Amino acid sequence: xxxxxxxxxxxxxxxxxxxxxxxxxxxxxxxxxxxxxxxxxxxxxxxxxxxxxxxxxxxxxxxxxxxxxxxxxxxxxxxxxxxxxxxxxxxxxxxxxxxxxxxxxxxxxxxxxxxxxxxxxxxxxxxxxxxxxxxxxxxxxxxxxxxxxxxxxxxxxxxxxxxxxxxxxxxxxxxxxxxxxxxxxxxxxxxxxxxxxxxxxxxxxxxxxxxxxxxxxxxxxxxxxxxxxxxxxxxxxxxxxxxxxxxxxxxxxxxxxxxxxxxxxxxxxxxxxxxxxxxxxxxxxxxxxxxxxxxxxxxxxxxxxxxxxxxxxxxxxxxxxxxxxxxxxxxxxxxxxxxxxxxxxxxxxxxxxxxxxxxxxxxxxxxxxxxxxxxxxxxxxx
Amino acid sequence: xxxxxxxxxxxxxxxxxxxxxxxxxxxxxxxxxxxxxxxxxxxxxxxxxxxxxxxxxxxxxxxxxxxxxxxxxxxxxxxxxxxxxxxxxxxxxxxxxxxxxxxxxxxxxxxxxxxxxxxxxxxxxxxxxxxxxxxxxxxxxxxxxxxxxxxxxxxxxxxxxxxxxxxxxxxxxxxxxxxxxxxxxxxxxxxxxxxxxxxxxxxxxxxxxxxxxxxxxxxxxxxxxxxxxxxxxxxxxxxxxxxxxxxxxxxxxxxxxxxxxxxxxxxxxxxxxxxxxxxxxxxxxxxxxxxxxxxxxxxxxxxxxxxxxxxxxxxxxxxxxxxxxxxxxxxxxxxxxxxxxxxxxxxxxxxxxxxxx
Amino acid sequence: xxxxxxxxxxxxxxxxxxxxxxxxxxxxxxxxxxxxxxxxxxxxxxxxxxxxxxxxxxxxxxxxxxxxxxxxxxxxxxxxxxxxxxxxxxxxxxxxxxxxxxxxxxxxxxxxxxxxxxxxxxxxxxxxxxxxxxxxxxxxxxxxxxxxxxxxxxxxxxxxxxxxxxxxxxxxxxxxxxxxxxxxxxxxxxxxxxxxxxxxxxxxxxxxxxxxxxxxxxxxxx
Numbered sequence: 032x033x034x035x036x037x038x039x040x041x042x043x044x045x046x047x048x049x050x051x052x053x054x055x056x057x058x059x060x061x062x063x064x065x066x067x068x069x070x071x072x073x074x075x076x077x078x079x080x081x082x083x084x085x086x087x088x089x090x091x092x093x094x095x096x097x098x099x100x101x102x103x104x105x106x107x108x109x110x111x112x113x114x115x116x117x118x119x120x121x122x123x124x125x126x127x128x129x130x131x132x133x134x135x136x137x138x139x140x141x142x143x144x145x146x147x148x149x150x151x152x153x154x155x156x157x158x159x160x161x162x163x164x165x166x167x168x169x170x171x172x173x174x175x176x177x178x179x180x181x182x183x184x185x186x187x188x189x190x191x192x193x194x195x196x197x198x199x200x201x202x203x204x205x206x207x208x209x210x211x212x213x214x215x216x217x218x219x220x221x222x223x224x225x226x227x228x229x230x231x232x233x234x235x236x237x238x239x240x241x242x243x244x245x246x247x248x249x250x251x252x253x254x255x256x257x258x259x260x261x262x263x264x265x266x267x268x269x270x271x272x273x274x275x276x277x278x279x280x281x282x283x284x285x286x287x288x289x290x291x292x293x294x295x296x297x298x299x300x301x302x303x304x305x306x307x308x309x310x311x312x313x314x315x316x317x318x319x320x321x322x323x324x325x326x327x328x329x330x331x332x333x334x335x336x337x338x339x340x341x342x343x344x345x346x347x348x349x350x351x352x353x354x355x356x357x358x359x360x361x362x363x364x365x366x367x368x369x370x371x372x373x374x375x376x377x378x379x380x381x382x383x384x385x386x387x388x389x390x391x392x393x394x395x396x397x398x399x400x401x402x403x404x405x406x407x408x409x410x411x412x413x
Numbered sequence: 414x415x416x417x418x419x420x421x422x423x424x425x426x427x428x429x430x431x432x433x434x435x436x437x438x439x440x441x442x443x444x445x446x447x448x449x450x451x452x453x454x455x456x457x458x459x460x461x462x463x464x465x466x467x468x469x470x471x472x473x474x475x476x477x478x479x480x481x482x483x484x485x486x487x488x489x490x491x492x493x494x495x496x497x498x499x500x501x502x503x504x505x506x507x508x509x510x511x512x513x514x515x516x517x518x519x520x521x522x523x524x525x526x527x528x529x530x531x532x533x534x535x536x537x538x539x540x541x542x543x544x545x546x547x548x549x550x551x552x553x554x555x556x557x558x559x560x561x562x563x564x565x566x567x568x569x570x571x572x573x574x575x576x577x578x579x580x581x582x583x584x585x586x587x588x589x590x591x592x593x594x595x596x597x598x599x600x601x602x603x604x605x606x607x608x609x610x611x612x613x614x615x616x617x618x619x620x621x622x623x624x625x626x627x628x629x630x631x632x633x634x635x636x637x638x639x640x641x642x643x644x645x646x647x648x649x650x651x652x653x654x655x656x657x658x659x660x661x662x663x664x665x666x667x668x669x670x671x672x673x674x675x676x677x678x679x680x681x682x683x684x685x686x687x688x689x690x691x692x693x694x695x696x697x698x699x700x701x702x703x704x705x706x707x708x709x710x711x712x713x714x715x716x717x718x719x720x721x722x723x724x725x726x727x728x729x730x731x732x733x734x735x736x737x738x739x740x741x742x743x744x745x746x747x748x749x750x751x752x753x754x755x756x757x758x759x760x761x762x763x764x765x766x767x768x769x770x
Numbered sequence: 771x772x773x774x775x776x777x778x779x780x781x782x783x784x785x786x787x788x789x790x791x792x793x794x795x796x797x798x799x800x801x802x803x804x805x806x807x808x809x810x811x812x813x814x815x816x817x818x819x820x821x822x823x824x825x826x827x828x829x830x831x832x833x834x835x836x837x838x839x840x841x842x843x844x845x846x847x848x849x850x851x852x853x854x855x856x857x858x859x860x861x862x863x864x865x866x867x868x869x870x871x872x873x874x875x876x877x878x879x880x881x882x883x884x885x886x887x888x889x890x891x892x893x894x895x896x897x898x899x900x901x902x903x904x905x906x907x908x909x910x911x912x913x914x915x916x917x918x919x920x921x922x923x924x925x926x927x928x929x930x931x932x933x934x935x936x937x938x939x940x941x942x943x944x945x946x947x948x949x950x951x952x953x954x955x956x957x958x959x960x961x962x963x964x965x966x967x968x969x970x971x972x973x974x975x976x977x978x979x980x981x982x983x984x985x986x987x988x989x990x991x992x
Contacts, residue, residue, distance in 0.1 A: 101870045103877060119769055127727035128720055135756065310720070339756045341746070353713045354720055356767065357760040379876070382869055382889035385835040394835045412865040412891060413836055 069152075071114050072367065074374055077105045077151050085147075085154060086201050090164050090274075092143050094407055102378060107144060108367060112358045116149045119356065120156070120316050125265040129315040131308065131352055133276070135340050136360030139404025142320045145360055146272050149318050150202075153270035159210070159258065160202045161271045161307065163195065166278040167325065169300045173285050180222075181249050185299045186285060192247035192300055196240040199254070206267070210234050213261050219253050221246045233257045248299040255303050259312040269315040271307050276319030277340075279305055280348030281326070308352060319352065362401040372396075375410055386413040506531035519572040525612075526567070528559045533566065563613055603634035606677075608670055625665040628677040632658050637688060640695070643704055645688035660684075706747040708740035721766065730768040739766050799823050806833045830854070840896045840930070841865075847934040848941075848956075860953045865891035867957035888964075898963035902933035902970045906981040911990045920990045921981035937963070937970045 069075070077087070082105045088096045099105045112134060119130050134142045153160050163169075169191055179185035203210060211232045219227040219236070225246060227235055233254060240250030262269050273279070279301050285293045295301045308317050321343040326336045336342070340357055341349050363371075372392050375381045385391050391413075399405035455463055473481075481487035494500070511521070511534050521532060530553040538550035539558045553559055591598050607627040611620035632653065637645055646653050653660050662680055664673040700710070708714055717736065739762045746755050802824045803809050813820055830842050841861060849857040868891040876887045888894055907928070908919045924932070937959055945952040962968025 097870070101873055122727070122729060122769060124727040126723060127729070128723055310716075313723075337751060339751045339753060341751045341756075350712060354717045354763065354767075356763050356769070357756055359757060359760065379889065380873070382873075383836065383892050384890070388835070391835045398834060412862045412869060 069109050069114065069117055071109055071111060072370060073109055074106050074370060075109050075148075077107070079104060081151065081154065084201070084204060085150060085160075085162075086198060087147055087151075090143075090150070090162060091147055092404075094404070094411070095144060098407070098411075102380065106374065107148060108370060109148070110141065110145070110360070110367070112141075112145045112360050113148050113152075115356075115358050116145065116318065117152055120149070120152065120270070123268060123314060123316050125263075125314045127313055128310040129262075129271075129312055129317050131310055131317045131319065131355035133319045133321050133340050133344075133352065133355050133357050134360060135321040135338060135343070135357055137338050137362070137402075138323060139402045140360040140362055141403050142322065142360050143274055144403075145358075146274055146318060146320055150270065150272050153272075153316075154202075154205060156268075157206055159206055159262075159267045159269040161199060161255070161258070161269060162202055163273045163304065164198075165275045166273055166301075166304065167275045167281070168194075169298060169304070170278050170281060170283040170285070170295050173283075173298075176285060177245060177248075179248065179299055182299075184297060185302070186287070186293055186297050187245075187248035187299045188285075189244035189247050192251050193241060193244050195251055195300065196237050196247055196254070200237055200241070207234065209267060213257070213266055215253075215257060216260055219249075221249060227253075233261075248303075251300060252303045252306075255307050259307070259315075262314040263312050265314055267314070271315065271317040273304060273308070273318070274320045275322040275325060276308070276352075277321045277343040277345070277348060278325045279308070280345050280351070305351065319355075363396075363403055363406065364401070365396065368396045368399075368401065368406060371406070381410060381413055383413045386410075508532055508534040518569060519567075519575060522566050523572075524567050525565075528553075528562075528564050528566075530554045530556065530559070599631040600634060603631040604681075605629045606674065608674075624668060624670050624673055625663065626670060626673040626677055628662045628664070628674075628681065630660040630662070630681060632660050635685060637685075640691070641688045644690075644695075645684060646704065648684055648687060706744070708744050713743065714740065717766070724767055732765055732768060735762070735765055738762065794823075794825050799825050801825060802827050802831075804831045804833055809833075830858075836892070838892055838896070840899055841892060843930065844895070844899065844934050847931065848938050848952075860951075860956065863953040864956040864960065865895060867954060868894055868961055871957070871961065894964045895960045898960040899930065899933050899937070901963050901966050902937060902974055903929040904932050904936075904974050904977050905929070906978070907932060908977065908980060908984065911987070911992070913990055918987045918990055919980070919984050920987045921984055922991060933970070933974070936973050940969050940973065 079099075082088070082099065087105065088099065091099070095105075095107075116132060119132055123130060134145055136142055150160055150162050169188065172191075173188050174190050175188070177187040177189060179187045200207075211234050213233050214230045215227060215233055215236070216229065218229050221227070221239065221243070225239065225243065227239060236250050236254050236257070240247040240254070258267070258269055261267050279295060281295065283292055283295050283298065285298060287293045287297075296305075308319065310317070321338070321340045323336055323338045323343065326343060328334065328336075340352075340355075344352060369392075372381075372395065376387060381387055381391075383391075386395065395406065395409055395413075399409050457463065478487060482489055507521075508531055513534060533553065535553075537553045537559060539553075539556055539562075540551035542548045542550065551558070591601065605628070607629070608625060609623060611623050612618075613620070632642075632645070635645075646655075649660055652662060660681075662677045664677045664680070667673045667676055700707075714736075717739075721736070742758060742762050746759055749755070800819045800822050803819075804827065830845065831837075845854065845858050845861045848861060869889065872887060872889050872891070872894070876884055876889055879887060888897075903926075904924070906921045907924045909922050910917045911920045912918075937956070941952055941955045941959055944950065944955050959968050959970055963970050
C-alpha cells in the first residue's frame with residue numbers, strides 16, 4: 032500500500048476557517064516558471080493531459096489516483112513541504128552539488144503526494160525527471176534475475192530495468208528533443224553484437240534498453256552516467272525523485288545461488304540509483320522519501336517503528352545521503368481541512384446530507400485526527 | 414463446678430414428692446394425707462387409696478406461664494447466670510480497662526510479640542468469609558488470622574523516637590560540610606555502600622536479603638585516562654550510568670554481607686587495574702570502534718565542508734561559522750535515540766548552514 | 771498451527787457464554803447515553819445513572835455523523851469470525867464504490883438527468899435493503915413426523931435482517947475464490963437492489979413464490 036494522503040497546506044493559520052468558502056484553483060501547468068505563483072494553502076490543479084504524460088496514475092497513492100479517475104481532475108493542496116522543495120529547486124545551479132532532500136513524516140501525511148507535486152513542478156520548469164515509484168520494487172519485487180556480465184557478482188533485474196527506462200521515456204517527452212541532442216561520451220559495448228558508439232544521442236541508450244531487456248540494467252547505468260555528466264556541463268537540470276528511498280539500504284528478497292539473500296549493494300539497479308543519489312554531480316536535485324514500510328512489520332502488532340530518517344535509512348544509508356535537508360510533512364491544520372472540505376462540497380463529492388452540515392465538517396476533521404490519508408478515506412464514503 | 418442453688422424449680426412435682434417420701438420413710442403418708450385431705454375421702458370401702466386420674470401436671474405449664482406473662486398477669490422472672498460468680502471472679506481483658514490517653518503503649522507492648530486480642534485496644538477485624546457483602550470480617554477475639562500475620566505494634570513512632578533518644582549518646586553528628594555542599598560528597602566520599610537490615614517477629618533473626626550489598630562509585634574520582642575510561646565503560650557494561658557518571662556494583666553471591674562487601678571492593682579493584690592495562694590489540698582500534706560517533710574527522714564533515722564551499726561559489730549565503738554548532742547537534746543526534754524534535758532541529762541547522770532561507 | 775489455534779480460541783468459538791449474560795451486572799450497570807445532544811443536557815434527578823455505573827460505549831455506537839441504523843446492522847450481519855473491523859471496512863468500501871459509480875454517471879449526465887441520480891451511498895444502500903425485505907418467511911413445522919415449510923408473517927426488523935442475510939449469503943457465495951472481492955459484489959448488489967434488480971431481489975421473489983405454493987400448510991401455524 033502506498034503512503035497516502037493528499038498534500039495540502041495553508042497560508043493563513045491565523046485566518047478564520049470560514050473565510051475559505053471558495054478557493055481559486057490555479058493552473059500551475061499553464062504558467063511555466065511558476066515558482067512565484069505557488070501559494071501555500073491553495074489548491075492547484077494538474078491538468079489531466081499532464082498527469083497522463085507524467086504517468087501519475089501509477090505514481091500517486093492508490094486512493095488519490097482513484098479519486099483522479101472519479102472526479103476527472105487532479106487537484107492537490109500546496110503545502111509547506113512543497114514550498115520548501117520549490118525554494119530548494121530554485122537554488123539548483125551548475126556549480127552547486129546536487130541538493131539532497133529527504134521527505135519524512137508520519138503515515139498518511141503526504142510524502143508521496145509532495146514528491147509527485149515536485150515532479151510536476153520539475154515538469155513545468157522543463158527539467159529532466161528520473162522518478163522511481165518505489166525503491167522497494169527494486170529490492171523486494173524482483174521477478175526475474177540475471178547475473179551481470181559487466182561486473183561479476185552483480186545481479187541484474189531486467190523487468191524492473193525496462194520499467195525504469197520506459198517510465199523515464201514517458202515522463203521526459205517534454206525534453207525528449209533536448210535529450211536527443213545530447214551525445215554519449217564514449218563507446219558502450221553492451222554485448223558482442225550490440226554497441227552504442229561515441230557521439231550518439233543518449234536516447235539511443237534508452238531505446239536499446241527497452242528493446243533488449245537483458246541489456247536494460249546496464250543501459251540504466253549508462254543513462255544515469257550520461258545524465259550526470261550533462262547536468263554537470265549545464266546542459267540540463269535533473270530532478271531525481273525516489274520514493275521509499277530508504278529501501279535502497281534495506282533488506283532484499285533476491286536470492287543468490289547459495290540461497291542467501293543478496294545485500295542491496297549487489298543489485299545493479301540499486302547501485303545505479305545510489306550513484307545518482309550521491310552528490311558528486313551538479314545542477315540537480317535529489318528528492319527522497321523516507322518511508323516506514325521498509326522497517327515496519329505487519330505481523331508485529333506491538334512494535335511501533337519510528338519514521339525519522341536516521342532510523343529508516345540506517346547508519347550506512349544515513350551516512351551516504353548526508354548532507355541532506357530533511358523536510359517534514361505534517362498533519363493538516365484546520366484551515367487546510369476547511370479548504371479541502373469546501374472543495375469536496377463544491378465538487379459535490381460529499382454526497383450525504385449529514386456530511387454537509389457544520390457538525391459533519393467538524394467531525395470529519397476530528398475523526399481523521401487531521402491526518403490527510405484518513406481524512407480522504409472518511410470523505411470517500413460520505 | 415455446679416452449685417445447686419436453684420433446684421427448687423420442680424418442688425411441686427408429684428414425682429419429687431414420692432421421691433422425698435421414699436427417702437424420708439414414714440413421713441410420706443402424712444404429707445400425702447394432709448395433701449389429699451381437703452377434697453375427697455382418701456380411702457374407698459376396700460380400703461384402697463384414692464387414685465387420682467392424671468389429666469395434666471399440677472404445676473403451671475410453660476405455655477400458661479408465657480400466656481400470663483404476655484397478658485401481664487404474671488411477672489417475668491429474671492435469673493442470673495449460674496456461673497455468674499465464676500465470671501465475676503475472672504479479670505476482664507486488659508484492653509477494656511485500658512485508658513489510651515493515660516496508658517503508655519510502649520510499656521504495654523515493649524517488644525515484638527504475637528498479636529494478643531486481650532491486650533490490643535483496637536477494634537481490629539480480619540478474615541475472609543464466603544459472603545463479604547453480608548458479613549463483616551471476624552472480630553479479633555480468637556482470630557487466628559490476626560495471630561498468624563506479623564505485626565509491628567512495638568514500632569510505633571513514639572517508641573522509635575524513644576529508642577532514638579536512648580541511643581543518641583552513642584552517635585556523632587553528620588559532617589556539616591557535606592550537608593552544606595552536596596556536590597563535594599562525590600569527591601570526599603566517592604564510594605557509598607548500601608545494604609538493608611531486616612527485622613521481623615519470628616524465631617529467626619536472619620533474612621536472606623540482608624546479604625545484598627550495593628556499592629556506588631563516582632567514576633570521576635578514579636582519575637582514569639581517556640582510553641582507560643573507555644575500557645572501563647566497556648568492562649562495566651550496564652553497571653555504568655553515563656548520565657551521572659556512577660558505577661553501581663551489586664553483589665549478592667556470597668552468604669554474608671561482609672563477604673559480599675569484600676567482593677564488591679575486589680571487583681572495583683580489578684576493574685580499575687584492568688582498565689589501566691593497555692594490550693597490544695588496543696592499538697588497532699578503528700574509528701568505527703569508538704563508543705560514540707564523532708563529528709570531527711567524519712565523512713559527513715568533509716562532505717559538508719566541501720558542500721559549503723561550493724554553495725558559496727553558487728551564491729548561497731551559507732554560514733560557515735555555524736558548522737561547529739552543527740557538529741555538536743550532529744553528535745547528540747547520532748549518539749542518542751532519534752526523536753522527531755531532534756530531526757526537526759537537524760533540518761533547521763542544516764538549512765542555516767546551507768543558507769537556504 | 772499454534773497461531774491458528776490461538777486465533778480460534780480468540781474468536782470465542784468454544785465460548786459457552788450467551789449474549790444475554792455479559793460482564794455487566796444488570797443490577798449495577800445501565801446503558802450509556804449515545805446521543806451527543808442528550809449528553810449535553812443534565813441527567814434527570816430520578817435517573818438511575820446518577821448513582822449507578824454506566825456501561826462502556828460500544829464501538830459501533832459512537833456518535834459519528836454517519837451513524838446509520840441500517841448500515842450498522844448490515845455491518846453486524848456481514849461480520850464473520852467476530853472480525854467486525856474487517857466487515858466495517860468492507861461495507862464502507864462498498865459504499866465508496868457505489869458513490870464512485872454514481873458520481874461518474876452523474877458527471878456524465880446532462881442537467882436534467884443529474885437531478886434523478888442519487889449520489890448519497892447511504893440512501894442507495896438503505897433503499898436497496900428496503901427493496902429486499904421479504905413479506906413472509908418459511909419456517910419448518912413438524913406435524914406427524916413430517917416437516918412442512920410453513921409460511922409465517924414477519925415483523926419489520928426480522929424482514930430487514932432476512933434481507934441483509936440473503937444479500938450477504940449471495941455476496942459471499944460469489945466472492946468465494948478471491949477473484950472478486952466481497953465489497954465489489956456487495957456494491958453491485960446494493961445498487962441493483964435499489965433499482966429492484968439483481969440476485970437478492972430474485973431470491974426474495976423466489977421466497978414469495980414458495981410461500982404462495984405452501985399456503986396450504988398455513989393452518990399448521992400453531
